[in-house]
Amino acid sequence: MAKRDFYEVLGIAKGASAEEIKKAYRKKAKELHPDRNQDNPDAEAQFKEANEAYDVLKDADKKAAYDRFGHAAFEGGMGGGGGPRGGFGQGDFGSAFSDVFEDLFGDFMGGRGGPGGGRSRAARGSDLRYNMRVTLEEAFTGAQKTITVPGSTQCSSCNGTGAEGGAEPQTCPTCSGMGKVRAQNGFFTVERTCPTCGGQGQVVKNPCRACHGAGRVEKERTLSVNIPAGVETGTRIRLAGEGEAGMRGGPSGDLYIFIEVREHAIFQREGVNLYCRVPVSMASAALGGEVEVPTIDGGRSRVKIPVGSQSGRQMRLRAKGMPALRGGGVGDMVIELAVETPVNLTTRQKELLREFEKIEAENNPEGASFFKKVKSFWDGMKG
Numbered sequence: 001m002a003k004r005d006f007y008e009v010l011g012i013a014k015g016a017s018a019e020e021i022k023k024a025y026r027k028k029a030k031e032l033h034p035d036r037n038q039d040n041p042d043a044e045a046q047f048k049e050a051n052e053a054y055d056v057l058k059d060a061d062k063k064a065a066y067d068r069f070g071h072a073a074f075e076g077g078m079g080g081g082g083g084p085r086g087g088f089g090q091g092d093f094g095s096a097f098s099d100v101f102e103d104l105f106g107d108f109m110g111g112r113g114g115p116g117g118g119r120s121r122a123a124r125g126s127d128l129r130y131n132m133r134v135t136l137e138e139a140f141t142g143a144q145k146t147i148t149v150p151g152s153t154q155c156s157s158c159n160g161t162g163a164e165g166g167a168e169p170q171t172c173p174t175c176s177g178m179g180k181v182r183a184q185n186g187f188f189t190v191e192r193t194c195p196t197c198g199g200q201g202q203v204v205k206n207p208c209r210a211c212h213g214a215g216r217v218e219k220e221r222t223l224s225v226n227i228p229a230g231v232e233t234g235t236r237i238r239l240a241g242e243g244e245a246g247m248r249g250g251p252s253g254d255l256y257i258f259i260e261v262r263e264h265a266i267f268q269r270e271g272v273n274l275y276c277r278v279p280v281s282m283a284s285a286a287l288g289g290e291v292e293v294p295t296i297d298g299g300r301s302r303v304k305i306p307v308g309s310q311s312g313r314q315m316r317l318r319a320k321g322m323p324a325l326r327g328g329g330v331g332d333m334v335i336e337l338a339v340e341t342p343v344n345l346t347t348r349q350k351e352l353l354r355e356f357e358k359i360e361a362e363n364n365p366e367g368a369s370f371f372k373k374v375k376s377f378w379d380g381m382k383g
Contacts (some may be wrong), residue, residue: 003071006053014067018058025188026055120205123200125152125216125244125253132257132317134227136264140322142229146263147224149255152216152245158208162215169204172197200247216245225257230325232269235259250295267296272331278336285309287341293335303335310366311339 007014010024010189028050030036037043056062065073115206128151134143154160163169171177175194179201180220181192193199197271205214223242231237260267278293288307292300295317303315314336321331346352 004049005070006057009053010057013316020356021054021057025050025058026336027361044293056207079359089129117222123247123250125246125250128243128255129351130257131260132225132227132361133260133262134231135262136267136269136296138227139259139261142231145225145227147223147257149221149242151219151221151243154245154249154252155208155211155215155217157210158215160215160245161204162208162211162213162247162249163204164206164208167206169202172201172203173287175201177201181253183347214251215247222383223255227259228325230272230323231259231261232262232271232322232325233259235325266294267333269322272322272324272329274333275332275336277336279338279340280305280309284341285311295333296322305337309337309339311337313337 005106008288010021010028012020012024016024029047032043032047032050058067061076099201122375128149130147132145132147134145135192141294156161158164158167161168172179172194174196175181178196179197179199180191181194183192194201197203204213208215211217221242223239225237227237236256239255241258242255258359274296278291280289281289284291284305286308288309289305290302291305292302295301297320301309301317301320303317306313314334317333317335319330320333331380342349
């Protein structure tokens, strides 16, 4: 059977660009791969045909010869098909499908590259997390805190290179600096981490005795951390370069401080506002008066209690709350009254309250309204 035109095999025009040829082959390779067409007995032959066409058309010189002489340009085994019948051997796969395989999966597996083109020997250090608890007063004013961070620092003996005396590591002879090795397995090229250098691309001939070739040593560090005013639970502070030291001279990671503000005995916080529940006597709530309340800055404020105040009534003190993080004003402090019922009454106090109870009904409009509604509800149920 006569060979089909290579352009027809890939479904492209004769003047197609290199990118169009590659794109067309990618599509055909996915469509015709034998593993995806096990029920199609012709799939393997079609896949080989597409592979042979791409092997010729991807090469500028072979393409020029094919455009001029057609299949005759490769009679006698000159072409990428491996012979006049276009046989499909391992050489064909390595030169054609593996190119597209790299494009499809190269980024995921580390990409292609030459010496030094694989993973860098200098690996970035890990980020660290530190949980810090602060008081509400510290969150209000801001604070300077000293913390001790366990971790690693750059080895001073080798300056982070991992080699004795600070010598530079050498290119790995197994992977030529790529950090990975390849093996042909039938239709597939398998990549794995280089066993010699562990994917670093370089090896240390004479490891540093202090860090054993890692380029870093375990060491606790003491750091001073600035806590800005206005922080709240969940605030994250980033200290660049204060995390784990990098491997073999790589950059250090970052340190993240996560803030938790402790609960306060007097104030409850909601955003930039503070709430303070203040108990008042029945007499003060009924007759009115004043109460002295604390503020978060350590000061005091006198608050007037309106006549006839009920439990839950709120008064607002402007700009006595928490500062907004990184500027943006100050919140308010909200005073909430809690009218207390007296306990442990004396005989005289009980007598006075009973006397007061006889005449108070007309002075309790909310209670009178409620019981009026209750009576109406019961009357309705009877009806």
